[in-house]
Amino acid sequence: MDSKILKNFLKTAQLGSLSAAAQEACVTVQALAAQLNKLEQQLGFRLFERTNKGVTLTDEGRDILPWITDVVKSSAELQHRAAHLRQRGAPALHIALNNTFPDAVNQALMAFLRARLSAWPLIFSTSESPENLAKLARDEADIGVIIGDRLPTGLYAVNLPGLNIEVVAASAGMPVNNDTVLIKPMPECAYSDCFERFVSRYKNGYGKLPVHYSGSEHISVAMIKSSNSIGIISRRVALMNNLTILPDFTDALSVALLMKTPLLSERDLAAFTPDPSLPLSA
Known part of the structure; x- marks a missing residue:
């Protein structure tokens, strides 16, 4: 099954509207409806009840929702891993750390990234979020540590667990x-x-x-x-x-890692724990 269609199924289930889901997926309503019809034919049962007020999941749709969610998540992680493998032997990665954190936190993050990105030589710099965003835009960084929820589109973002300001x-x-x-x-x-x-x-x-x-x-x-x-x-x-x-x-x-190429996934970063003795919020 096409992972894009499965992802669009999740968007539709979440938004409860074909038009809203189509707009978010950057396709026409007709194209989205055709995708969902195709998925229903492949599965052998209806996924949505369609009314003038929108769409709601059928009993079968609700039952299969967590399974499709797992497939979409696994597909994204597979793409991340494939991108990781394609980059082996590539030039050094430039990583812009964030100087809002204490040195010890950035040192812990550097050690973690060296272990996770061992196929690349890594070059680190440090600055505040606006400059890190500028570095990414100027192609001076491949990965940036960004604070806050205002993240630009077109880049891959993964939250760093255990870190907040x-x-x-x-x-x-x-x-x-x-x-x-x-x-x-x-x-x-x-x-x-x-x-x-x-x-x-x-x-x-x-x-x-x-x-x-x-x-x-x-x-x-x-x-x-x-x-x-x-x-x-x-x-x-x-x-x-x-x-x-x-x-x-x-x-x-x-706090999030913002990447130009999806080199790391949520699964990769799940193991990151900053030094528990450090008061990150202080």
């Missing part, structure tokens, strides 16, 4: 007055969504303050130290710089 609002300890400003991360920054959630929570307080913009956590820290301002940064960086953490606001961001 605790985010806080921090200041230099000055009282809030007419000179106080908020430091807003640019949209490409990992903390952009956290800033919006902070402002939404305190829209009648801090949300009324004037805004200055920052392109990176490093710049945000410099602005906090040099002016009466409030910025959104990681708890670890706030503590390292002896900044005052505002009470009643914390947030968290996930």
Whole structure:
């Protein structure tokens, strides 16, 4: 059976709409309907009940759903492994680590990646998420460690288990007055969504303050130290710089490996555990 058709079956089951699933799969509604009809003919029973309100799984469709899910997942992992094998003997891989993490976490990640990508020589660099994204776009990196949920399309993303960033609002300890400003991360920054959630929570307080913009956590820290301002940064960086953490606001961001070629799958990364003695969120 065609794995693309099975994947489109899952999209349709999840969305409950042929038109929505067709749009997400980048095919016409007619083409998707033909795929599902073909799948039903191969299986020998109907998968969906079709109405004017959308589609719902039949009893048989619900019964076979977990089996098709496993097949689609296994197919993706097979493609990852095949890509891995095709790259044997290829030039060095450039991996952009993220300097938001302590050195010990990046060292643990480097050791793990050396073991998983042993067929390649690896070249490591480290920078914040916006620069890592730029490196991927400029073909200066093959893999980037990216913080946050805003990931570009066209690349392969796999979450890193056990890693997350605790985010806080921090200041230099000055009282809030007419000179106080908020430091807003640019949209490409990992903390952009956290800033919006902070402002939404305190829209009648801090949300009324004037805004200055920052392109990176490093710049945000410099602005906090040099002016009466409030910025959104990681708890670890706030503590390292002896900044005052505002009470009643914390947030968290996930971490992903972003790849131009699917060299690693969820199964490959499942075994990664950073040093348990390290306070990753601090």
